[in-house]
Amino acid sequence: MRKQIAAANWKMNKSLEEGKSLLEEILSSVESVPSNHEVVFAVPYPYLYPLQSIVEGKNNIFLSAQNCHHKTAGAFTGEVAVDMIASIGLKFCVVGHSERREYFAESNAVLADKVNLCLTKEITPIFCCGEPLDIREAGAQNQYVEQQLQESLFHLDEVAIQKVVIAYEPIWAIGTGKTASSAQAQEMHAHIRSVLSKKYGTEVAAEISILYGGSVKGANAVELFSQPDVDGGLVGGASLVAQEFIQIIKALQ
Numbered sequence: 001m002r003k004q005i006a007a008a009n010w011k012m013n014k015s016l017e018e019g020k021s022l023l024e025e026i027l028s029s030v031e032s033v034p035s036n037h038e039v040v041f042a043v044p045y046p047y048l049y050p051l052q053s054i055v056e057g058k059n060n061i062f063l064s065a066q067n068c069h070h071k072t073a074g075a076f077t078g079e080v081a082v083d084m085i086a087s088i089g090l091k092f093c094v095v096g097h098s099e100r101r102e103y104f105a106e107s108n109a110v111l112a113d114k115v116n117l118c119l120t121k122e123i124t125p126i127f128c129c130g131e132p133l134d135i136r137e138a139g140a141q142n143q144y145v146e147q148q149l150q151e152s153l154f155h156l157d158e159v160a161i162q163k164v165v166i167a168y169e170p171i172w173a174i175g176t177g178k179t180a181s182s183a184q185a186q187e188m189h190a191h192i193r194s195v196l197s198k199k200y201g202t203e204v205a206a207e208i209s210i211l212y213g214g215s216v217k218g219a220n221a222v223e224l225f226s227q228p229d230v231d232g233g234l235v236g237g238a239s240l241v242a243q244e245f246i247q248i249i250k251a252l253q
């Protein structure tokens with residue numbers, strides 16, 4: 001049975017002390033996370049190690065990296081390798097966030113390499129996909145997202161694909177306050193699942209968590225997460241406010 005996941009993406013925000021207080025405040029309201037749910041905090045690299053003791057030993061609560069490099073090691077000043085992330089015990093890494101694609105020119109091919117490296121180290125990639133506004137306005141979002149999946153994920157076999165979490169994040173909804181309607185989210189998530197079914201079969205597709213991201217808040221999380229193919233959210237802005245993210249965790253179905 002696929003998991004329902006609330007994933008926080010802090011992006012480049014908070015000092016270590018602020019992050020620590022935020023995490024502690026959230027966790028003090030979330031006593032236990034049931035086994036079909038996962039709560040993930042994608043925090044800036046320097047905080048991964050110092051914050052780990054706060055989540056250690058807590059069931060179904062994890063830290064995640066926000067990115068990794070697509071080569072294994074070497075002369076890449078300022079970059080962080082998947083091996084390094086694995087060596088501090090992490091189990092998750094966000095791959096291909098639209099901000100990485102846009103500002104750091106990450107291509108579908110490079111993201112395929114990142115996904116592969118994560119899987120060799122038993123790190124779950126939270127693979128982001130989603131269309132910009134002009135593609136949505138042209139009605140071409142389904143083909144656009146399908147191509148992202150094909151070029152970054154569809155080389156995986158049916159065992160490996162089930163270790164990937166997909167996050168659909170329409171770019172026009174990220175940080176804009178303009179959430180996709182629950183119907184728009186469900187429509188795309190159903191499309192993604194049908195593309196996965198065609199490639200891997202219905203049973204495999206049913207095992208893959210597909211998160212929605214883009215202006216998820218406490219107030220809209222229940223409606224979004226109650227859609228049959230929406231398995232939780234990847235949350236930016238609202239994950240920086242304890243009471244908002246607590247509400248989002250509680251909205252998991």
Ligand code: PGA
Nearest residue numbers: 174175214215235236237
């Ligand atoms: P947002 O960001 O919730 O602030 O729209 C989502 C994301 O970028 O993952």
